[in-house]
Amino acid sequence: MRVFIFFIISITMASMAVFLSFVQKSRKDLFRKTRKHGIIRTILEAASVTDEETYKIPERHLQRSRTMTPAQFLAFSKHPEQETQAVSRAAEKMEASIQVLKEKLHQKRKRSLFPSDLLSTDVLSKIAGISGCLPHTLPPKCPENCMTRKYRHITGICNNRLHPRWGASNTALARWLPPAYEDGLSQPKGWHSGFLHNGFPLPPVREVTRKIIETSNEAVTEDELHSDIFIVWGQYIDHDLAFTPQSTNQLSLLGKVDCQKTCENQSPCFPIQVSANDTLPMNMDCMPFYRSSPACATGYQGVLLGNLSTLNPRQQINSLTSFLDASTVYGSNPAIESNLRNLTSKEGLLRINLQYFDNGREYLPFVDRVPSPCAQNLKADKVERIECFMAGDSRSSEVISLATLHILWLRQHNRLAKVLKKLNPQWSSEIIYQEARKIVGALHQIITIRDYIPKVIGPNAFNQYIGPYKGYNHTVDPTIANVFSTAAFRFAHTAINPIIKRLNAQYQNDPNLPNLHLHEVFFTPWRLIKEGGLDPLLRGMLTTAAKLQVQDQLLNEELTKKLFVLSNNGSLDLASLDLQRGRDHGLPGYNEWREFCGLSRLRTETDLATAIENRDVAKKIMELYGNPNNIDVWLGGIVENILPGARTGPLFACIIGKQMKALRDGDRFWWENINVFTDSQKHELRKYSLSRLICDNTDLTALPLDVFMLGKFPEDFESCENIPNINLGAWQETLQPEFTCGLPKRVENGDFVHCSEEGKSKVTYSCYQGYKLQGEAQLSCTKKRWNIDPPVCQDINECENKTNPPCHSSARCENTKGSFQCLCTEPYELAEDGQICTDSGRLPKSSVVAIILGIILCCCLAVASWFMICHCRTNSAGGSTNSHTLQDGRNLSAEGHCTNCHEMNASQSSITINPADKDNPSPCILLCM
Ligand code: HEM
Ligand SMILES: *[C@@H]1O[C@H](CO)[C@@H](O)[C@H](O)[C@H]1NC(C)=O
Ligand SMILES: *[C@@H]1O[C@H](CO)[C@@H](O)[C@H](O)[C@H]1NC(C)=O
Numbered sequence: 001m002r003v004f005i006f007f008i009i010s011i012t013m014a015s016m017a018v019f020l021s022f023v024q025k026s027r028k029d030l031f032r033k034t035r036k037h038g039i040i041r042t043i044l045e046a047a048s049v050t051d052e053e054t055y056k057i058p059e060r061h062l063q064r065s066r067t068m069t070p071a072q073f074l075a076f077s078k079h080p081e082q083e084t085q086a087v088s089r090a091a092e093k094m095e096a097s098i099q100v101l102k103e104k105l106h107q108k109r110k111r112s113l114f115p116s117d118l119l120s121t122d123v124l125s126k127i128a129g130i131s132g133c134l135p136h137t138l139p140p141k142c143p144e145n146c147m148t149r150k151y152r153h154i155t156g157i158c159n160n161r162l163h164p165r166w167g168a169s170n171t172a173l174a175r176w177l178p179p180a181y182e183d184g185l186s187q188p189k190g191w192h193s194g195f196l197h198n199g200f201p202l203p204p205v206r207e208v209t210r211k212i213i214e215t216s217n218e219a220v221t222e223d224e225l226h227s228d229i230f231i232v233w234g235q236y237i238d239h240d241l242a243f244t245p246q247s248t249n250q251l252s253l254l255g256k257v258d259c260q261k262t263c264e265n266q267s268p269c270f271p272i273q274v275s276a277n278d279t280l281p282m283n284m285d286c287m288p289f290y291r292s293s294p295a296c297a298t299g300y301q302g303v304l305l306g307n308l309s310t311l312n313p314r315q316q317i318n319s320l321t322s323f324l325d326a327s328t329v330y331g332s333n334p335a336i337e338s339n340l341r342n343l344t345s346k347e348g349l350l351r352i353n354l355q356y357f358d359n360g361r362e363y364l365p366f367v368d369r370v371p372s373p374c375a376q377n378l379k380a381d382k383v384e385r386i387e388c389f390m391a392g393d394s395r396s397s398e399v400i401s402l403a404t405l406h407i408l409w410l411r412q413h414n415r416l417a418k419v420l421k422k423l424n425p426q427w428s429s430e431i432i433y434q435e436a437r438k439i440v441g442a443l444h445q446i447i448t449i450r451d452y453i454p455k456v457i458g459p460n461a462f463n464q465y466i467g468p469y470k471g472y473n474h475t476v477d478p479t480i481a482n483v484f485s486t487a488a489f490r491f492a493h494t495a496i497n498p499i500i501k502r503l504n505a506q507y508q509n510d511p512n513l514p515n516l517h518l519h520e521v522f523f524t525p526w527r528l529i530k531e532g533g534l535d536p537l538l539r540g541m542l543t544t545a546a547k548l549q550v551q552d553q554l555l556n557e558e559l560t561k562k563l564f565v566l567s568n569n570g571s572l573d574l575a576s577l578d579l580q581r582g583r584d585h586g587l588p589g590y591n592e593w594r595e596f597c598g599l600s601r602l603r604t605e606t607d608l609a610t611a612i613e614n615r616d617v618a619k620k621i622m623e624l625y626g627n628p629n630n631i632d633v634w635l636g637g638i639v640e641n642i643l644p645g646a647r648t649g650p651l652f653a654c655i656i657g658k659q660m661k662a663l664r665d666g667d668r669f670w671w672e673n674i675n676v677f678t679d680s681q682k683h684e685l686r687k688y689s690l691s692r693l694i695c696d697n698t699d700l701t702a703l704p705l706d707v708f709m710l711g712k713f714p715e716d717f718e719s720c721e722n723i724p725n726i727n728l729g730a731w732q733e734t735l736q737p738e739f740t741c742g743l744p745k746r747v748e749n750g751d752f753v754h755c756s757e758e759g760k761s762k763v764t765y766s767c768y769q770g771y772k773l774q775g776e777a778q779l780s781c782t783k784k785r786w787n788i789d790p791p792v793c794q795d796i797n798e799c800e801n802k803t804n805p806p807c808h809s810s811a812r813c814e815n816t817k818g819s820f821q822c823l824c825t826e827p828y829e830l831a832e833d834g835q836i837c838t839d840s841g842r843l844p845k846s847s848v849v850a851i852i853l854g855i856i857l858c859c860c861l862a863v864a865s866w867f868m869i870c871h872c873r874t875n876s877a878g879g880s881t882n883s884h885t886l887q888d889g890r891n892l893s894a895e896g897h898c899t900n901c902h903e904m905n906a907s908q909s910s911i912t913i914n915p916a917d918k919d920n921p922s923p924c925i926l927l928c929m
Contacts, residue, residue, distance in 0.1 A: 068373050070564035070572040071260055071288040073523060084319035084333075085835075086804060087170045088245050088293030091317075092268075140164050145778045146755035146764040151434045152441070152669045154330065154337045156321030159668050160474055167322040167478040167666065169332035172295035172315040173244070174479040176658075177596055179313045179586035186314040188291070189583040191265050197589075200626030204273045205579035206287075208635060212620055213554040213575040214561075217498040217517075221553055222545035223710070226455065226647070228401070229541040230708040233690070234456070234492040236405040237448050239393040240328045241663075242485035243319045244581075246290040260288045267291065270584055272576045280561060280571060287572055291584050292316040315482075316585050320393065322480040324448055324663050326441040329409045331392040338769035339368070340392060341433065347421045348433030349414050356386075358533035359699060362411050364389035364396065364403070366525075369834065374523045377530060386526035400521045401500065401541060404534050411697040413440050416728070423732045426743070430751030430766065435731065439685070442671035445664075447690050451708055453660050456491075457653035458646025465657025469664065472673045478666030481659055483593065486585045487634040488655035490578050491648050494549040494638050498558040501540035502532065507713040510536070519562035535698050542703065545710050549647065551614040551639050579632050590636030590651075591629045597654035602628045611649070613641050680730040687724040695720035741781035749818065750793035767793035770818035810837040 142148065142158035152159065157168040165171050182191050190202045247259075247268035259269035263286035271286040278284075298315040320332040329350070331337045342349040353363035366372070366387035374388040374397055388397040391406045416436040421427065427435070454462045500521050502513040509515070513536050521527060528534065547556075555575045563572040591601045602608045605622045612618040617639055625631050633651075640649025648656065664670055671677060671685060691703040702719045704711030711717060740761060744752055750767035761781045767773050775791030798806045798820035799813035807813040807822035811830065814821045824830050828837035 073564035461653035476666035502536035503539035590631035
């Protein structure tokens with residue numbers, strides 16, 4: 001009998017084991033590596049390691065912990081969009097692969113640092129191809145048709161026909177001076193603690209912040225001329241121009257490093273050291289910092305791709321179009337653009353938030369991937385989540401004032417589009433979208449160059465560096481310079497108010513809308529949606545003075561101690577980030593840039609005091625840096641004496657001036673360039689202003705004519721009726737060329753625009769994102785007939801793309817109409833990037849099922865065996881085992897309980913069954929061992 005029971009138990013165990021091993025196996029299968037041979041295998045291994053390990057840690061945090069650390073917010077706000085990710089990851093893989101190769105070859109032959117002589121060009125281009133760098137280094141084609149002649153490409157490509165990548169998104173930033181890396185190629189300034197620059201070590205950036213930059217929240221000198229919205233516009237425009245993605249790679253090649261944890265300089269981590277006596281709210285040894293991603297074919301990679309005699313030092317990426325083109329509204333790549341558009345509307349609209357409205361006016365839609373990291377109102381019920389906004393730039397929710405500007409422009413686009421549709425009912429939704437986009441872009445340019453920049457750099461620098469417009473110059477490279485985005489245009493970090501005000505319709509403080517500290521408005525879209533919408537915040541921005549940049553009042557503690565602090569889990573420091581970023585990007589020192597701008601080099605403390613009025617500050621800087629050549633350019637720029645009528649000193653005025661000139665003169669679609677707008681359209685556009693934008697898209701009825709100037713309510717406020725507006729009549733198409741041939745046929749999943757060329761009318765078809773054109777894109781009208789049939793838009797099977805697969809190898813790719821899906825097998829779930837499967841930390845569904853099945857099986861077997869045993873026992877009397885099976889009825893107590901084992905001196909394991917029927921009680925079994 002015992003044998004029989006053991007037999008049953010072993011069968012149960014065995015079947016459980018089979019189940020579990022099956023589950024384990026499926027886990028291992030997931031990260032199976034591709035096997036290739038030789039060098040390529042090494043590369044693939046390096047590349048796949050980088051890929052697989054990359055997202056695990058932070059993504060899990062994102063999913064699980066409800067409040068994120070400031071460093072995670074920074075990682076989120078600097079996290080590249082998919083397309084950028086592909087570019088930066090390609091470069092990172094390439095760099096990783098090359099470092100691995102370098103080490104392997106170095107071990108073999110100790111003589112050569114750069115092994116390029118050992119690798120054939122064939123192998124090199126293979127590396128480039130595998131890592132994904134190749135497509136980003138080849139020149140693109142620039143087709144000529146109605147579409148490309150009339151409208152900017154979303155990526156900014158082909159703006160300059162000879163240099164199609166100038167100003168395009170996801171290309172390298174420009175260097176106006178050669179970089180200053182510690183190894184001349186890639187390592188940031190300050191990487192090696194013992195490294196001396198001009199005889200002195202660089203001071204830790206946090207030291208510089210504490211000794212020179214940081215001031216208390218109360219130390220704010222008001223700018224008597226400018227309003228807060230003047231500063232917010234700066235940030236908004238910066239986000240039209242530049243976004244430097246940071247490294248997504250959390251591995252150094254020597255071992256795993258988690259940049260959130262390590263305090264050592266190990267690529268790509270370059271943590272900010274914090275001294276023991278620091279007064280940060282949390283005890284931190286360092287603040288995490290990820291290096292910005294390298295661009296393809298720069299840094300170590302350049303050594304191999306290029307040519308030993310022409311080293312190509314590490315360069316950083318701008319994932320946005322450089323152009324001033326409202327990419328904040330429309331995005332900088334086709335995937336984002338198509339996600340922002342409402343492709344079902346006939347009016348060329350942008351998608352809006354269908355859940356919430358601001359007094360009947362639109363909000364931006366929420367991001368697709370939820371839960372997003374944006375903070376929630378902790379007092380509200382947990383059911384209703386308010387996610388981050390989705391806009392053309394991924395940082396739109398960073399502060400609510402910035403989100404306000406994004407939302408105003410969304411409303412503006414949709415308003416314009418509806419008017420244009422009324423004026424030109426014959427226009428396709430594509431034409432309306434593009435025309436509205438073109439107007440919105442022009443308005444961004446006008447407000448920036450006419451109203452904003454002169455107040456930043458002052459009238460003299462404006463004339464000196466920018467001057468009047470003389471037409472498009474195809475020799476000018478508009479690409480954003482590294483020094484512009486990493487230093488100069490961060491000047492306004494010194495002009496950010498630590499307090500945010502919201503005012504009621506009488507421009508008074510309202511008890512329902514208390515003043516907020518800046519740190520309370522980071523990543524908090526709920527404060528707009530649930531606390532009165534845009535209007536109270538705008539009233540606050542219009543009538544609050546901007547903070548003035550004063551040499552001993554640079555950044556308030558809200559930014560140096562509480563950046564992105566939404567809970568008590570650490571903090572960041574914007575000043576230290578800015579300084580560290582400059583070193584990460586290898587920006588040359590302050591004096592180098594002064595010389596670049598034709599300003600004198602400052603050699604002594606006395607020299608320094610001529611540029612920095614505040615002697616005390618000049619002295620402290622000398623003490624910290626030792627040699628003026630070592631001064632970080634951002635620091636030098638923000639402490640300089642302000643130019644008359646400006647808000648920056650001479651150095652930043654020069655850099656900003658030069659960049660703005662390049663953005664204007666090197667832009668073929670600049671609004672004033674010939675053949676971009678008609679004269680009457682230009683005349684109308686000139687009338688527009690930021691105050692009109694607010695009149696048109698909010699319930700405010702009076703505004704200062706120039707909202708960048710500080711206004712007192714109500715003296716300085718002009719009724720909206722008196723604020724000039726555009727007459728869109730200038731966009732009414734009198735000539736309707738398509739009617740000579742009839743309207744061109746519409747295509748599914750695509751649209752057309754038309755134009756006339758040499759008196760002939762033409763149409764160009766384009767397909768929506770995810771579809772490809774089959775047939776000729778351009779038709780022309782000859783002899784009252786379209787010369788050929790229109791093309792069709794065919795779904796692209798993204799999953800078939802083997803060179804740059806849309807999903808990571810850990811995920812399964814499934815094609816859908818116009819798109820694709822990456823799917824994960826349990827227990828893995830899709831990471832934020834939508835491509836990689838990460839460990840969810842949950843038990844896989846299949847294991848849960850297996851366990852349940854196992855338990856059921858056990859129970860069944862137990863019950864079955866019990867029946868069997870009972871059955872056997874009743875028929876075989878007085879068996880002599882210490883498993884006592886009591887016979888029916890006999891030992892059953894009145895309540896129907898079985899007799900206990902201890903009567904027999906044995907431990908008990910009993911199954912008690914209540915008899916359903918007292919006269920005929922069911923069997924009772926007691927196993928005693
Ligand atoms: C509350 C307001 C602001 C906050 C919280 C903020 C925060 C930040 C942060 C966290 C970064 C990234 C730092 C790094 O890791 O390198 C950054 C970058 C930058 N900020 Fe600000 N900023 C603000 C306002 C402004 C303003 C007013 C301007 C300009 C007028 C500005 C211009 C820039 C520029 C040009 C960059 C570099 C962008 C890039 O290339 O990726 N910011 N800011
Ligand atoms: C390498 O660079 C040198 C100097 O710039 C140049 O003369 C040579 O043609 C380059 N070689 C290749 C293969 O690009
Ligand atoms: C798209 O446009 C249609 C019609 O204009 C509208 O009904 C719909 O709500 C819009 N959808 C979004 C997400 O904006």
